[in-house]
Amino acid sequence: MNTLKIFNSDIIILKPKRYLHSANFFINPLKSPAHSFLSNCQKKQSISSHMAAAAAAGDRISRITSAIRVIPDFPKPGILFQDITTLLLDPVAFKDTIDLFVERYKDKDISVVAGVEARGFIFGPPIALALGAKFVPMRKPKKLPGPVISEEYTLEYGTDKIEMHVGAVEAGDRALVIDDLIATGGTLCAAISLLERVGSHVVECACVIELPELKGRDRLGDKPLFVLVSSS
Numbered sequence: 001m002n003t004l005k006i007f008n009s010d011i012i013i014l015k016p017k018r019y020l021h022s023a024n025f026f027i028n029p030l031k032s033p034a035h036s037f038l039s040n041c042q043k044k045q046s047i048s049s050h051m052a053a054a055a056a057a058g059d060r061i062s063r064i065t066s067a068i069r070v071i072p073d074f075p076k077p078g079i080l081f082q083d084i085t086t087l088l089l090d091p092v093a094f095k096d097t098i099d100l101f102v103e104r105y106k107d108k109d110i111s112v113v114a115g116v117e118a119r120g121f122i123f124g125p126p127i128a129l130a131l132g133a134k135f136v137p138m139r140k141p142k143k144l145p146g147p148v149i150s151e152e153y154t155l156e157y158g159t160d161k162i163e164m165h166v167g168a169v170e171a172g173d174r175a176l177v178i179d180d181l182i183a184t185g186g187t188l189c190a191a192i193s194l195l196e197r198v199g200s201h202v203v204e205c206a207c208v209i210e211l212p213e214l215k216g217r218d219r220l221g222d223k224p225l226f227v228l229v230s231s232s
C-alpha cells in the first residue's frame with residue numbers, strides 16, 4: 001500500500017487490484033468481473049476524491065504557511081518568532097485554519113475546547129462554536145475571578161503558570177486543547193494536566209504551528225498532537 005503524507009494526514013493510495021475470472025463467479029457475485037469493474041471504478045473515484053481533498057488541503061496549508069510572518073530575534077536574540085497576527089489579517093487563510101480543525105474534530109464528540117492564553121483564545125472560540133462545544137479559557141495567573149486550579153510550566157524563554165476556573169470542566173468531558181504554537185510543549189503539558197486533574201479526557205491537542213526542533217511533541221508522551229504547519 002502506498003501512502004502520501006500531507007502534514008499529519010496519511011492519504012492512502014490504493015494500488016488498483018487485478019481481478020481474475022474465477023470459479024467463484026457464479027456462487028459469489030461479489031467476485032464477478034462486473035462487480036470488480038464497478039468496485040474498481042468506485043475505488044478510482046474514491047482515490048481521485050481523496051487526492052482532490054488532499055490537494056485542496058495542501059492549497060489551504062500553503063496559504064496558511066505563507067500568511068505567517070517570521071521575525072528573527074524577538075522577543076530576545078536567537079528566537080525566530082512565528083507571528084500569527086499576519087494570518088489574522090488574511091480572512092481566507094484564517095478561515096481555512098479554523099475549517100481544517102473543525103473538519104478534523106466535528107465527529108469526535110468534543111464537549112470542551114480549552115484555549116491557552118493568549119493566542120489559544122483566538123483560534124479556540126470559533127472552533128468551539130462550530131463544534132457545539134463549550135470554550136474554557138486557560139489564563140495566566142490572577143486573571144480569573146472565581147476559584148481556580150493552577151499549573152506551573154517552563155517556556156522556550158522563561159517560566160509561567162496557567163489557571164482554569166473550578167467547575168468549568170467536569171469529569172467525563174471530552175477535551176480538545178488549542179493553542180497557536182507548540183515549542184517545548186510545556187504549555188500544552190500544563191493544560192493537559194489541569195484538564196486531567198478534574199477528570200476530563202483530553203482527546204487531542206491541536207496547534208497551528210509546531211517547532212519540531214524543540215521536541216515538544218516528545219514531551220506530550222502518548223497524547224496525540226495535530227498541527228497544520230511544521231516550522232524548522
Ligand SMILES: O=P(O)(O)OC[C@H]1O[C@H](OP(=O)(O)OP(=O)(O)O)[C@H](O)[C@@H]1O
Binds near residue numbers: 119155156160183
Ligand atoms: O510549547 P511551549 O514552549 O510551552 O511554548 C508555546 C507557548 O508559547 C507561546 O505563548 P506565550 O507563553 O509566549 O504567551 P502569549 O501567548 O501570552 O504571548 C505560545 O502561544 C504557546 O502558548
Ligand SMILES: Nc1ncnc2[nH]cnc12
Binds near residue numbers: 080082083157181
Ligand atoms: N518561536 C516562537 N514564536 C512564537 N511564539 C512562541 N512561543 C514560544 N516560542 C515561540
